[in-house]
Amino acid sequence: MKEYYFKDKIYYRTNDFKPDRLTLVFAHGVSGSSSAWWPYEKIFENKYNVLTYDIRGHGNSKKYLNYSDYETKKFAEDLHELITYLNISKFILISNSFAALIALEYIKLWRETVLANIFTSPEIYLNENFLAKILRPILKIFTWFLSFLPFNPKPRGHVDYKKYIGSTDWDIDRNLADLKNTTARVHFYTLRQSLRPTQEYFLEKINVPTLIIHGEKDSMVPLKNAITLSRKIKNSELRSIPNIDHNTAHNAVKEMSEIIESFIERNKKNFQNTINLLQ
Numbered sequence: 001m002k003e004y005y006f007k008d009k010i011y012y013r014t015n016d017f018k019p020d021r022l023t024l025v026f027a028h029g030v031s032g033s034s035s036a037w038w039p040y041e042k043i044f045e046n047k048y049n050v051l052t053y054d055i056r057g058h059g060n061s062k063k064y065l066n067y068s069d070y071e072t073k074k075f076a077e078d079l080h081e082l083i084t085y086l087n088i089s090k091f092i093l094i095s096n097s098f099a100a101l102i103a104l105e106y107i108k109l110w111r112e113t114v115l116a117n118i119f120t121s122p123e124i125y126l127n128e129n130f131l132a133k134i135l136r137p138i139l140k141i142f143t144w145f146l147s148f149l150p151f152n153p154k155p156r157g158h159v160d161y162k163k164y165i166g167s168t169d170w171d172i173d174r175n176l177a178d179l180k181n182t183t184a185r186v187h188f189y190t191l192r193q194s195l196r197p198t199q200e201y202f203l204e205k206i207n208v209p210t211l212i213i214h215g216e217k218d219s220m221v222p223l224k225n226a227i228t229l230s231r232k233i234k235n236s237e238l239r240s241i242p243n244i245d246h247n248t249a250h251n252a253v254k255e256m257s258e259i260i261e262s263f264i265e266r267n268k269k270n271f272q273n274t275i276n277l278l279q
Helices: 034-044 072-085 099-113 130-146 172-182 184-194 223-232 253-278
Strands: 002-006 010-014 023-027 049-053 091-096 114-120 210-215 236-241
Touching: 002 072, 010 034, 010 072, 023 034, 023 072, 023 099, 034 049, 034 253, 049 072, 072 099, 091 099, 091 253, 099 114, 114 253, 130 184, 172 184, 210 223, 210 253, 223 236, 236 253
Parallel strands: 023 049, 023 091, 091 114, 114 210, 210 236
Antiparallel strands: 002 010, 010 049
């Protein structure tokens, strides 16, 4: 895998792309970075074209000053810019946690470029529960306060999640490492997007194979949310992982990678036929 910067604002990594291979694009969640996908890069880089990147404000990508800079649509626009720059015409989009919202926004705007969706621990429907109604005004006040604090735009790199294998959803050390790396401003600006009261997903318009992977012990996004998501998307399948919480990407690498590869290989012929039609 090689490291690059796009327009000095998006940090990303790729292997050497080959025209006869499918392309996997990995997007990470709040306060994480592309380092969450390091184990998957090693597993998949000799089988597929692989692109991982840091979403805005995270990892080595550019940090932005204002809350409005972290609207979900702007995350999706970043991804589209990067995909266009790399001349990727069709790809499989793998999104973890908050990145599921980025993926859904991207699909609304550019779904013709997506061969398949893979959602892992998707952070969806959080805006509809009772706790969200309580947290929304609190986060609004808190992020208003954060806007007056000094702003340091310098990227802070990547957290090595090998140090936190087996950590729980509420592990203090891992969460502090994430918060320090991302900064409170970026973390809470991004988190607020998950709780916006009105979010349109247009799930009925998703017409490509979709895989949803969720930990059965997820204490941040209940499994029932993933079940609802699966029921609303045509041609979707849900795979739950026992004894795993929200940290599927870190704590279930073997299970996740096997489920992902099985899904891709089962659909590979259809993916290839779709690509051939464009050529």
